[in-house]
Structures are given as structure tokens and as C-alpha cells.
Amino acid sequence: MQRILSRVKLGAAKCSRLLSSVSVRSTLSYNIHVRLSTTSGRSPPPAPTKPSPFLTARNAAKLGVLTACAGVMYYVTRPNSSQTAEKTSSQVHGEQLTEQQINSILKANEQSFAVDMKTLFAADISDSEAGHKGLRKWIPAGKGRESVELPVTMTPVIAYHLNQVASNQPIEDYHSEHRHRNGVILGVFDGHSGTECADVLSKYLGVYVAKAISELPACNETPERKKHVTHALKTAFNRMDADITNGGIDPDPSVPQNERIQAALRPAIAGSCAIVAYMEGRDLYIACTGDSRAVVGRRRGDGSFEAVPLSEDQTTANPAEHARLLEEHPHERDTVIVRGRVLGGLMPTRAFGDSRYKWPAEDQQALRVRQHRANYHTPPYVTAEPEVTHYEIDPTADKFLILATDGIWDRLSNEQSVELVAGYMQRHALVPDAPTVGASLLEEATRAGDQWSWIDDNAATHLIRNALGRGNPFMISTLLKIQPPHSRRFRDDMTANVVFFGASEPAEQVGERFAALGSVERKAFQDVDLSRAEPKRHRLRLWVQALQSQQSTAGKTSMAASKL
CATH class of the missing domain: 1.20.5 (Single alpha-helices involved in coiled-coils or other helix-helix interfaces)
Known part of the structure; x- marks a missing residue:
């Protein structure tokens, strides 16, 4: 032997x-290679001979x-198949994570904020700008303090809980929270094919929304205001995507000069869904691009809760989106949707970035982007324009808003999520006279032979824990043990922002109850920096033309050399 x-x-x-004598050219399936250096002084390779x-x-x-x-x-060296199977089984079913290890993973990124209500009113807002909603009394806690008269346009947000649990490495989900004058802008961004696009959205999209809102004409009529805000949100989303896909977002200054073009184009090659909530007073606007969701938890008269969805998943499973794609590409009815995906590749029908579904084919060829679609005839196939929903918050009934990426919604329904947060509020005395958890949730858990978990102080962590395994530590441990990239087959990145409303009683009292939960930070929303929304220079055409010229010159040189 x-x-x-x-x-x-x-x-x-x-x-x-022997292998070393064979020249093998490897190709990257995703990375974009853009080179603007001249080819002068280089001889083309000789033509291959028979x-x-x-x-x-x-x-x-x-x-x-x-x-x-x-x-x-x-x-001689092949592994024993039974040993391989045994090893795989032990990785999944062997030693489980301890409760401490599970909590360490689930709580690593959780954040709980009790909002200082006074900071949500900008004193420089004139009554004429906010007067279309009138005024209301707000009484701060404490004896001997006079009541303060504030516009009702002050947002009812009193707290919000955030958390993320990664499946990809690094996580491709991002989020943002901003204040603009007397409004609040919250966003959750579900990236794919890389982190770059969602990262850009978290830094810029809220600013673009604030810029578009600030440019609206003064209007005291509520219907006109709704129409203007809806248009502003669509304008902001479309402008953001145009800047991304045309190379208008400057990369980080730390990026070396010879890599800046590639860095500027990576957000365009990657993609991201986005869901943004804009609130001014009781007016809530949800702008959705992709398949993240927004759901309001509304308390009925009998004390139970109902889920009020404010967005629809934008995939080919949505009849409206399916019909839109066929209408926009009437001569490609057999190829524009394949296996439930756009051109057989992309699940969401609306997204930021994803320029492989937007750029002309000749531009992709010049930029050396992997051309992967045989039936690519009439781009763009994907749009970033959002569907916008307006909802008027009822301070006596609406208790919270859930913004979450599809990693949550893949495992929880709208109704389950709302009942979980409602039960969370009851157990922490955050809603007066709250009912027990809905009967449907309890009946479902009983049929499944398990129960829901109620151990977290952070509502977003509470959602994620139950999405992963309800009250089953073994299931949660099994899913969390699977490492990237294999984990992506079983669970997606998860991001949740649970936003609590408190307009039905003195805000200070509700805020104090949230602050009493522990590990809660009092925080004012950060003001947006409108300078980041200044017009950007679109450089894509310049780069494409330079590369096409370079490739044309190289082709002519090659032809001339072949005639020698």
C-alpha cells in the first residue's frame, strides 16, 4: 500500500x-472590470494557428x-460517504447552541430608543405651514409646568426598536432614521448581489426624500398635500436610482484613485429593495420598491388587534406587477417572466441598482458586465419607482408600525407579526387594557405543537426570534449554527424596525414606560443634511464612450496586425 x-x-x-503547461483563463461571474488605461504600446496577441x-x-x-x-x-483519497453524511449531520443535529449563545447572536445588533417628543417639533415651522391640521394641546409631565401648544403635525412616534440578524456575510440589509423639520423619515433596505446599493440608500435616500419634500409648494388643502407628497416620494426614489445607475455617487475618499470607477459602479451592479415611511403628524406615507413590507397594528373596539398592510410585495406573483411587465414588453410575453422571475433571474420586479436589467446591452458590453440574458431586447426591465400609500394614523387605535425586510415576512404573516407585537405590548404594560394574544395565534401554536416566545425586551428581537423558531430553541439553534453561504438556503438576512405610536395619551407618560424597559436610549432623530442631495454628475456615458473608443482602437490594431 x-x-x-x-x-x-x-x-x-x-x-x-503537465497542468502548468496549460494556460487557463478564469473569469469572474460577477465582478465588474472597468479599465480606462490606454492600450498604446501594446501588441495584440498573435492569431491562433491550427x-x-x-x-x-x-x-x-x-x-x-x-x-x-x-x-x-x-x-485512493476520496472521503467515505457515510463519514461525510455523519459529519454533516453532526454539524446540524449535534451539539446545540446554548441559550446564552443564541441570545448573544440575536441581540448583537438590537437597539431600543425612546424618542424625546420635544425634539420632533421644529420651532422654525410657521403656523401657515402646519396650520392645515390645526393645533392641539400637549401637556408635559411634571407639576407646575404650563401646557404647550404645538401643531398636530408633530409626529406621534414615541419609540422605535431595531434589530438585524445576518445570513449573508456581510449582511446586505441596511436601515436609516432621520428627521426633517416636523417630519420623520424611516427606511429599511434589503440589498442583494452585494452590500453596496443598500449601503448607498441608507446614506442618501432619506436625504433625497427630505429634499423633495422641502421643495413642495405651500398648501393648506389636505388632498392637495397628499398628492404633492406622493409625487415628491416618487421623484426622490427615481432621482436616487438615476444617480446610482449613472455613476453619480462618489465612492468613499479612502478608495484608491485607480479603483474609483469600479467603486462608483458597484452600487449600480448590486441591487436593493427599499421601504420608506414618511410621517408628518398623523399622515403616514409608505413608499415601497421591492418586497419589503409595512404593516400597522390597529386595535379594534373589542381590544383585539388587526393587521393593516400598507404595501404589496412587488414580484411577478403580484397580478398587477405581472400585468405591468407584460404591458411594458408586449413582444416578450414568453421571455420577460421565466420561472416567476424577471428574465428568469430577479425576484422583485422593482429595485434600485440592478443595472444588468436596466443598462443597454452595448453599455454592458463596453463595461464588461457579465451578459447573462439571451432575451435582453427592450431594457429597462426593472424600475425603482415606488408604489406610495397614504394612511391617516388614528391616535386612539393605531399602536405601532412594522417595517421589515422579506427575511421576516418569509417566515411570519402580517397577522402573526401584529399579534406578536400586540402581545409584547401587553406583557410590558405598554398599552392600556390590552387583550391577551389573539386566539388565532394561540390556536395555530397549539396545532403546531409549540408555543411562541415572550422573553425579549426589544420588540424587533421578539419578532426575529419568533420568525426563526417561535419558542423552539432547538430550531433557532439549528438555523443559527449554519454558516454563510450555506445559511442563505434556509434563511435570509432579517431586519425589523418596530415604531410605536403614542398620540392617544400624554406622550411623556408613554415614553417613560418605554424607557423603563431597560437598555433603552433616549434619542432625538438626526436631522438630514440636505447638502448630500445636491445634483450629482452622471459619468456613465463618459466612461462607456471612452471604453468603446478604446475597444474600437484595439480592434483596428488587431485587424492591421493580422494582415502583416
């Missing part, structure tokens, strides 16, 4: 030398030797 292994090693060494019969025979002999060596190596 020792002699056989010795010969195998000798054969492997010969195989290595091999002689001798070379053909020699290469065939080499192939035979390689095949034989590979066969010997495989049968």
Missing part, C-alpha cells in the same frame, strides 16, 4: 507539471495521463 501511495504522489507531481497532427496526438496522450492520475487519486 505504501508503494501504491508513493507512485500516486509521483503521478500527481507529473500531473502538476495545431499539427503531432501536437494533437501529444495533447491526447497528455489527456489520457491526466485522466488516469485523477482516477487513481480519487479512489
Whole structure:
């Protein structure tokens, strides 16, 4: 046996030398390679010549030797299939994570904020700007303090709980929270094909929304205001995507000069869904691009809760989106939707970035983007324009808003999520005279033979824990143990923002109850920096033209050389 292994090693060494004589060009399936350097001074490679019969025979002999060596190596060194199966089984079903380890993972990114209500009113807002809603009394806690008269346009947000649990490495979900004058802008961004697009959205989209809102004409009529805000949100989303896909977002200053073009284009190659909530007073606007969701938890007269969805998943499973794609591409009815995906590749029908579904084919060729669609005829196939929903918050009934990426909604329904948060509020005395958890949730858990978990102080963590495994620590442990990239087959990145409303009673009292939960930070929303929304220079055409010129010059040089 020792002699056989010795010969195998000798054969492997010969195989290595033979392989080294073969030139193999590897290609990257995703990375974009953009080079603007000149090709002057470089000679094109000589045209390949037809091999002689001798070379053909020699290469065939080499192939035979390689095949034989590979066969010997495989049968001597192949792993035992039963051992492999046993190892895989032990990784999933073996030693489980402890409760402390599970909590360490689930709570690593959780954040709980009790909002200082006074900071949500900008004193420089004139009554004429906010007067279309009139005024209301707000009484701060504390004896001897006079009541303060504030516009009702002050948002009813009193607290919000955030959390993220990654499946991808690094996580591709991002979020943002901003204040603009007397409004609040919250966003959740579900990236795909990389982190770059969602990262840009978290830094810029809220600012673009604030800029568009600030440019609206003064209007005291509520219907007109709704129409203007809806248009402003669509304008902000479309402008953001135009800047991303046209190379208008400058990369970080730390990026080396020779890599800045690639860095500027990466957000365009990657993609992201987005759901943004804009609140001014009781007016809540939800702008949705993709398949993240927004759901309001509304308390009925009998004390139970109902889920009020404020967005629809924008995929081909949505009849309206399916019909829109067919209408926009009437001559591609058999190819625009394949296996439930846009051109057979992309699940959401609306997204930021994803320029492989937007750029002309010739631009992608010039930029050396992997061209992967045979039936690519009439781009763009994907849009970032959102569907906008307006909802007037009822301070006596509406208790919270859930913004979450599809990693949550893949595992929880709207109704389950609302009942989980409602039960959370009851257990922490955050809603007066709250009912027990809805009967439907309890009946479902009983049928499934398990129960829901109620151990978290953070409502977003509470949602994520129950999405992963309800009250089953074994299931949660099993899912969390699977490492990237394999974990993506079983769970997606999860991000949730649970926003609590408190307009039905003195805000200070509700805020104090949230602050009493522990590990809660009092926080004022950060003001947006409108300078970040200044017009951007679109450089994509310049880069494409330069590359096309470069490729044309190289082609002419190659033709001239072939005639010599």
C-alpha cells in the first residue's frame, strides 16, 4: 500500500507539471472590470494557428495521463460517504447552541430608543405651514409646568426598536432614521448581489426624500398635500436610482484613485429593495420598491388587534406587477417572466441598482458586465419607482408600525407579526387594557405543537426570534449554527424596525414606560443634511464612450496586425 501511495504522489507531481503547461483563463461571474488605461504600446496577441497532427496526438496522450492520475487519486483519497453524511449531520443535529449563545447572536445588533417628543417639533415651522391640521394641546409631565401648544403635525412616534440578524456575510440589509423639520423619515433596505446599493440608500435616500419634500409648494388643502407628497416620494426614489445607475455617487475618499470607477459602479451592479415611511403628524406615507413590507397594528373596539398592510410585495406573483411587465414588453410575453422571475433571474420586479436589467446591452458590453440574458431586447426591465400609500394614523387605535425586510415576512404573516407585537405590548404594560394574544395565534401554536416566545425586551428581537423558531430553541439553534453561504438556503438576512405610536395619551407618560424597559436610549432623530442631495454628475456615458473608443482602437490594431 505504501508503494501504491508513493507512485500516486509521483503521478500527481507529473500531473502538476503537465497542468502548468496549460494556460487557463478564469473569469469572474460577477465582478465588474472597468479599465480606462490606454492600450498604446501594446501588441495584440498573435492569431491562433491550427495545431499539427503531432501536437494533437501529444495533447491526447497528455489527456489520457491526466485522466488516469485523477482516477487513481480519487479512489485512493476520496472521503467515505457515510463519514461525510455523519459529519454533516453532526454539524446540524449535534451539539446545540446554548441559550446564552443564541441570545448573544440575536441581540448583537438590537437597539431600543425612546424618542424625546420635544425634539420632533421644529420651532422654525410657521403656523401657515402646519396650520392645515390645526393645533392641539400637549401637556408635559411634571407639576407646575404650563401646557404647550404645538401643531398636530408633530409626529406621534414615541419609540422605535431595531434589530438585524445576518445570513449573508456581510449582511446586505441596511436601515436609516432621520428627521426633517416636523417630519420623520424611516427606511429599511434589503440589498442583494452585494452590500453596496443598500449601503448607498441608507446614506442618501432619506436625504433625497427630505429634499423633495422641502421643495413642495405651500398648501393648506389636505388632498392637495397628499398628492404633492406622493409625487415628491416618487421623484426622490427615481432621482436616487438615476444617480446610482449613472455613476453619480462618489465612492468613499479612502478608495484608491485607480479603483474609483469600479467603486462608483458597484452600487449600480448590486441591487436593493427599499421601504420608506414618511410621517408628518398623523399622515403616514409608505413608499415601497421591492418586497419589503409595512404593516400597522390597529386595535379594534373589542381590544383585539388587526393587521393593516400598507404595501404589496412587488414580484411577478403580484397580478398587477405581472400585468405591468407584460404591458411594458408586449413582444416578450414568453421571455420577460421565466420561472416567476424577471428574465428568469430577479425576484422583485422593482429595485434600485440592478443595472444588468436596466443598462443597454452595448453599455454592458463596453463595461464588461457579465451578459447573462439571451432575451435582453427592450431594457429597462426593472424600475425603482415606488408604489406610495397614504394612511391617516388614528391616535386612539393605531399602536405601532412594522417595517421589515422579506427575511421576516418569509417566515411570519402580517397577522402573526401584529399579534406578536400586540402581545409584547401587553406583557410590558405598554398599552392600556390590552387583550391577551389573539386566539388565532394561540390556536395555530397549539396545532403546531409549540408555543411562541415572550422573553425579549426589544420588540424587533421578539419578532426575529419568533420568525426563526417561535419558542423552539432547538430550531433557532439549528438555523443559527449554519454558516454563510450555506445559511442563505434556509434563511435570509432579517431586519425589523418596530415604531410605536403614542398620540392617544400624554406622550411623556408613554415614553417613560418605554424607557423603563431597560437598555433603552433616549434619542432625538438626526436631522438630514440636505447638502448630500445636491445634483450629482452622471459619468456613465463618459466612461462607456471612452471604453468603446478604446475597444474600437484595439480592434483596428488587431485587424492591421493580422494582415502583416
